[in-house]
Amino acid sequence: MDLRFIADAEPTASERAALDDVLGPPGSSWEGGARLTGADGNTAAGGHTARAQRHLLLPALWALQERIGWISPGGLNEICRRLTIPPADAYGVASFYALLALEPRPPRVVHVCEDVACRCHGSQELIAQLEERFGPEGELSDDGSATWYRSPCLGQCDRAPAALVSVAGNEPLDRAQAPVTAAAVLDLLAGGEPGPSPAAPVPQAGDPSLRLLRRVGVADPASIDDYRAHGGYAALRRAFELGPEGVLREVKDSKLVGRGGAAFPTGVKWEAVARQPARPHYLVCNADESEPGTFKDRELMEGDPFAVIEAMTIAAYATGCELGYLYLRGEYPEAQHALEHARAEARSRGFLGENVMGEGFSFDVEIRRGAGAYICGEETAIFESIEGKRGEPRNKPPFPVEVGLFGKPTVVNNVETLVNVLDVVLGSGPAFAAVGTEGSTGSKLLCLSGHVARPGTYEVRFGATLRDLLDLAGGVPGGRHLQAVLMGGAAGGFLGPDDLDVALTFEGARAAGTTLGSGVVLVLDDTVDLPRLLQRIAAFFRDESCGQCVPCRVGTVRQEEALARLVAGEPLGGLETELALIAEVGQCMRDASICGLGQTASSAVESAILRLDVFPAGRS
């Protein structure tokens, strides 16, 4: 490709070193090496091989972000030279992701969550104090070394309020901090040492009835031997006994459906990929858990990382994949460390790589770190992101099972879905299906946060009611009354105090006009200003819309504007007109957006209006 580089922008030595670490040294002077050494004056490689490196764009951008704190024009030029990408194209990718900076940014950045769950625990007050004592977001510290930004949900809702501190440098540091106080954030901004990563206790730890969470908080997540002592890798051994067809049969018999929100039958998806003649097949583990209020996958990955790797290996074996990508949301540094360690351990013990467990099956996992884009959890946007492009969802059909990652048949599953497979294989499909209900088999992880006595990740068998779950978590604390429960996150819907007997199953939630979605159960007591919470949800979607479909790009803005007017008590043309506008915009987004983001961007807002009557007539 003939590339036009940004004029007068050369990388620094430090930027080159950062890129060499992730891409290896340049192959020739044409790829950024020293000018015309060896035979470079008379030959150059490139073409298909060079363009096939495109998937390294996001890791390369991360390398600069982590080392330098931002991506300079010189650094971007160098990436483009190394990977044969037009700088305008790479800029388009870099600017897509919120965690990547294209303007100078200090090495030390604190992201402070301002999303729904943290609001229940004082994040607004914390932010107000930061603004007062430090300055508005983006303002530099006196020595220019630090700043802070507001952030959407950081996935630490059980320990709200949360922050994520990033320190760029030769040994970059990313660490979640939760719960935090304004004083703690100010200390971080002043150069203070971040505290240890928050521990990951699950409230039910040790409960013998747990299946998905049974090792979390019990087995040492850093030890493959402890994992094996707690039943690890028995499922993979059993899978090899069953053979790929046997695994497919058990997974189909289990009636396991996807836990990412769409509830598609996993066995059907796997079989479709396994039967595709095109090769290679790819596996993608969707660990881009970004739905506000969701943190269960993080708990699994931090607390039982080997289970995720083992489950991916079984999925790959059944569907004929030799390479799996684990796409992890960028705000989960602890999960990344746990998984990278687990992958290395599994490799060194022969559970990954060539000839897994001596069974003649080869499989490896690449971990890809997202960079702050909610949309990348969409099952086709995740492909685009892995391929090194803007995370814009694709049109369907063709579906991923036919044309997925790199245009090849791809099975894409959420972390929780995959971990369920361990139980399916260890027992049997029918045994798994015997738990739960006809339409919802097995158990479900639910993320309890907000105004609840014991927040955290809970595992309940399908069939329990919302009331059972709230009782398990100790109910609303402080003698307050329950106002509402947000089910399924920003893309979900609200239930009121009268809806507590809804069964926590896919069909039960659907019948109640809501969704289990990704398992968010955000409890709101009567102190919560619901209209303002809706405004925050609307702002979230406006920010996260990829902008590809006009109805979503424009509709999310119109929705937020209407809510702002309602909250300010200044409806345009009267309350009824505004509510009709919100409903119409929502319908338009549902009808005409190609992906789930646009299709659900109004669900929480509309459910609050319809079910909770948050804007009662006469109020404004």
Add this chain to the structure above:
Amino acid sequence: MFGAGGGTSSYREMEETDVILLWGSNARETHPIIFHHLLKGVRNGARLYAIDPRRTTSARWADRWLGLDVGSDVALSNAMAREIIHAGLVNRPFVDRATEGFGEYAASVEPFTLAEGERLTGVPAEVIGETAHAFARADRAMICWTLGITEHANAVDNVLALINLALLTGHVGRYGSGLNPLRGQNNVQGGGDMGAIPNKLPGFQDIERDEEARARFEAAYGAPVPPHYGWHLTQMFHAMERGELKTVYVIGENPAQSEADVNRTRRLLAELDLLVVQDIVMTRTAEMADVVLPSTASWCEAEGTVTNSERRVQRVRKALDPPGDARDDMWILCELARRLGHDWGHPTAEEAWDELRSLSPMHAGMGYDRLDALRGLRWPCPDEDHPGAVFLHERLWADPVEGPRAPFSVVEAKPPFEALDADYPIRLTTGRRLESYNTGAQSNRYRSPLHRGEALELSPEDVERLEVSEGEVVRVSSRRGSVEAPVRVDDSLRAGLAFMSFHFPDDVDTNQLTIDATDPKSGTAEFKAAAIRVDRLEPAEREAGESVREPAEARG
């Protein structure tokens, strides 16, 4: 090749082939439409090998760039051939059945080991080997070339060397495999097809050897056709030099700026008894003419046909009346004939085309009605039921082969005519750039932000060695002339290699530097290889600075 002069493949085949050798062509800039077809092929998985001294914008798309030294094309081809033979990758059934002269050819390339290839071309031995293997092992492979092959004093040998590679591997006469010279204008191919070459009648019928064809033309014209070849352009200038050629009628050409060694060209044109120029713009040549005949833009002011690089004849329709006194080319020719005593009348374009169809068998089936209905037809198209040929030379795959066998040619690897020495140590190669067109007679008449003016492109190494800087006006000299041009640093050039175009001859008369060493068979001069030196201007000259913008005449 093998008779008719045209690319063997259709554009569609470029999109569906497996390996493309793009040899001596910066098609990305100079044939952008064809390059789109090539890029479709690349997107469909074809591997692209770019063979060019410069790492051009085309080469940057390639899976492998072979940056051979200027003029070492035959050596590279021979080294590839030897590797193909020694690796057992020769298509034996094809070679045995459809070709002749393999034994002699194989013996001739025997000295060209990969190491010798590296020594002669500068391209690493393993890269030559890799390219040879990729080409020979491909199910489909084609070679596309342009002036990097033909603007050399050994142009014909260069082309024959490429043909040898195709014969060796059977990459000709089959779908997706072929030999394709890319044509620089929309109707270069059509000009040759219509007999605007000194040795062929329309339809590539040989003037000397094809008596039957000559008789057919004589019967139709009612006049004898001289049974001998005419002069090609270079021979015409030699004839002018000898005083044998005193009257020249130039149609749509600007030799006063486009020929190599233009100082000599202009002198010869000035010494003519009569120079007539027929053109759509007032070219430098027209300025020298005794008579100027303003004619029409063939793509919008005239009816007719054009033929593109895939041999597809297409209709052109008149959309505008020409301005002023401009007249249709055919009207001018017929009127000239009438005034010289031959009344041809004023036939329509279709009537002239139908006369051609009656005389050129390869065009016989291409009536205007079919050209309209089928959006053009590829020759040969011998009758009205014929769909036109997708690709040429399928006959070579008949068993036994139909017609004569295709001959291998023994070609000698000769260095460029002008060797580098201490006085002229830099190799200048010339070419075209995306935004401009030849002498700029057409493309310099409008403003474009892409026009950056002429410059001497030098490697960073030479810029440093010469102690010059970007934008500095320097004197560029060859044994034939000297021009002043600003320096432009191009980091895709290696030390000792320089590049210029001749798009702005009024500012920088690049062809004062080039050499008219000419291939005796094709008549093409060696625009691609001159020896130059670069000197800094004296401070006083530098202050005069803008001298580069002076008209060329002022510098003599």
